[in-house]
Amino acid sequence: MAKKTTTTPGKLSVYLYIPNIIGYIRIIMNCIAFAQCFSNKWLFSILYFFSFVCDGVDGWCARKFNQDRISTACLLVILSQVYRPGLVFLSLLALDISSHWLQMYSTFLLGKASHKDVKDSSNWLFKAYYGNRMFMAYCCVACEVLYIMLFLIAENQTENLMDVLMTSARQSPVLSFVLALSLFGWAIKQAVNIIQMKTAADMCVLYDINKKQKP
Incomplete structure (x- = not known):
């Protein structure tokens, strides 16, 4: 009977975990949002809320695929x-x-x-x-x-x-x-x-x- 082999993920694959990719997108959105917060309130609000929604999504992905997540902005x-x-x-x-x-x-x-x-x-x-x-x-x-x-x-x-x-x-x-x-x-x-x-x-x-x- 063949033995089950387990593979250890490499560094690059960890960086490319789905929750982490969502986390990178959140960081970019937050940077754009806060840069525009006083010049375009609606753009800021939309980007900020979408980033908040992504926070919930990357948490779900972390549980689903057993991967860590990146959080948050305030x-x-x-x-x-x-x-x-x-x-x-x-x-x-x-x-x-x-x-x-x-x-x-x-x-x-x-x-x-x-x-x-x-x-x-x-x-x-x-x-x-x-x-x-x-x-x-x-x-x-x-x-x-x-x-x-x-x-x-x-x-x-x-x-x-x-x-x-x-x-x-x-x-x-x-x-x-x-x-x-x-x-x-x-x-x-x-x-x-x-x-x-x-x-x-x-x-x-x-x-x-x-x-x-x-x-």
């Missing part, structure tokens, strides 16, 4: 320059980065296969978010749609965030509905980020305590 820094107080958006950025970093680190410490493995969590919202792909997709898309809308409706670079939101909501029932739907998903995602950061930090602390207690 609109929050630009919004922090457009709106006052800009610290709101920088704080959201810091929350997102810190919560995901802690979640990845705690996953590594506990030896889990994925940072999305939260079956042992006691928080129902946290488990619902990572346990239901449609629910998580809604929250992520809602965030991106909200940020893109905020960028599009800003008329200058010294906007007051609450004034713009209230004025836009009064202008059109459709716009008001989309804003409300986006804000709801956005709020859930921020709540999950806070829960994730606290849960992951607690896991890291417990890991250190248990490690010190071992002889």
Whole structure:
């Protein structure tokens, strides 16, 4: 009986993994988008949202073909320059980065296969978010749609965030509905980020305590 042979992929083939190719396209689109962000808002918004969609596609490809993926770009820094107080958006950025970093680190410490493995969590919202792909997709898309809308409706670079939101909501029932739907998903995602950061930090602390207690 012939033995099964396994081949190790070469360096070039890894660079040409489907998720990585999509990642390269995302980087190019983001570079073009951010270069045009203040001269052509609609072009920026289209390229940015398409890049976000590609982020989901390359994640699917990574799972489908067992290949790693390249991530992501963010609109929050630009919004922090457009709106006052800009610290709101920088704080959201810091929350997102810190919560995901802690979640990845705690996953590594506990030896889990994925940072999305939260079956042992006691928080129902946290488990619902990572346990239901449609629910998580809604929250992520809602965030991106909200940020893109905020960028599009800003008329200058010294906007007051609450004034713009209230004025836009009064202008059109459709716009008001989309804003409300986006804000709801956005709020859930921020709540999950806070829960994730606290849960992951607690896991890291417990890991250190248990490690010190071992002889």
